[in-house]
Amino acid sequence: MLEKYKVMTNVKTNQAYKNKLKKALVITSFIGPAFMIYALYVLYSIGVTFYYSLFQWTGIDANKVFIGLGNYFQLIADRVFWLSLENNLILILASLLTQIPFGLIMALMLFAPIHGIRIFRTVYFLPLLMSTVAIGILFTFIFDANFGVVNQALAAVGLDSWQRGWLGDEQTAMWTVTATICWQFAPFYMILFRAAIVGIPEELYEAAKIDGASAVQRFKSITLPLLLPTIVTSSILAIIGSLKYFDLIYVMTNGGPNNSTELMATYMYKQAFTTFNMGYGSSISFGMFVIALLITTFVLGFDHYKKKKGDLV
Numbered sequence: 001m002l003e004k005y006k007v008m009t010n011v012k013t014n015q016a017y018k019n020k021l022k023k024a025l026v027i028t029s030f031i032g033p034a035f036m037i038y039a040l041y042v043l044y045s046i047g048v049t050f051y052y053s054l055f056q057w058t059g060i061d062a063n064k065v066f067i068g069l070g071n072y073f074q075l076i077a078d079r080v081f082w083l084s085l086e087n088n089l090i091l092i093l094a095s096l097l098t099q100i101p102f103g104l105i106m107a108l109m110l111f112a113p114i115h116g117i118r119i120f121r122t123v124y125f126l127p128l129l130m131s132t133v134a135i136g137i138l139f140t141f142i143f144d145a146n147f148g149v150v151n152q153a154l155a156a157v158g159l160d161s162w163q164r165g166w167l168g169d170e171q172t173a174m175w176t177v178t179a180t181i182c183w184q185f186a187p188f189y190m191i192l193f194r195a196a197i198v199g200i201p202e203e204l205y206e207a208a209k210i211d212g213a214s215a216v217q218r219f220k221s222i223t224l225p226l227l228l229p230t231i232v233t234s235s236i237l238a239i240i241g242s243l244k245y246f247d248l249i250y251v252m253t254n255g256g257p258n259n260s261t262e263l264m265a266t267y268m269y270k271q272a273f274t275t276f277n278m279g280y281g282s283s284i285s286f287g288m289f290v291i292a293l294l295i296t297t298f299v300l301g302f303d304h305y306k307k308k309k310g311d312l313v
Helices: 002-052 070-076 079-109 119-129 132-142 149-156 173-198 202-210 215-243 247-252 264-274 278-312
Strands: none
Touching: 002 278, 070 278, 079 119, 079 173, 079 215, 079 264, 079 278, 119 173, 132 149, 132 173, 132 247, 173 215, 173 247, 202 215, 215 278, 247 264, 264 278
16 A cells, blocks of 8 residues: 555656646746847847947957956046936936826826817827927927027017027026927826726725715825836836937937037947947946946835835834
């Protein structure tokens, strides 16, 4: 009996092992191709970028001069880099304080009991459908110092003293481009919030109505708490997107005037592909990666701490 029991146990163990192995192979077959692409275009690229940052290299010449961390010491002392980082941080704050709140407001408006509200789903989403280059050219004309709509409108209401070259003034250029970026990407967060709101059970709102909760109370007690995961995800996307943003700045100002709208991505592009300083451009790129990683880790860690603290309470 003992031998028979051992044989049966071994058979069950082998069968369980085979089932686990089969399941692992199925999972690997699905994840494998995606992971290979990710490893090639992300992990490998990060490693190669750091490798190139250790050299003084034009990106064209076959000869590379190894200088170790020399590019990073230069980066630490580079005034333009710190200015570009400051502009990226401004863009992050503007994105968090405008894109996400306006996206939430627009998403809530789509559920308003107003006849014909469905058409606004398309109207709100139009900025995100437009080409970034087209938006850059359009708003360059809108903020034109001589013929722009903004200055013409200010003149029409008697505010001629407020007129200025919005994109040519160091004091206003960054805020002007930031406003354009927020206008373009607020609809993206609207879609995220709308999808999250649709997933909230209607029974919760009906129960709250029976208990006499007002619309504001239902929003504070039901909608907002259940949207917190989406808000955290949107914040991370806004932070990462703001740290690596490039195209609209490049089209509208090219980092000017006097580097007042320079971002890390535009500065990296200029160093790597305009002045052909590929080694230094790679160090800027790797610096962007490290900064984005640290900020994202902090946000995720803070969110995890809040959740853990809430569970303990």
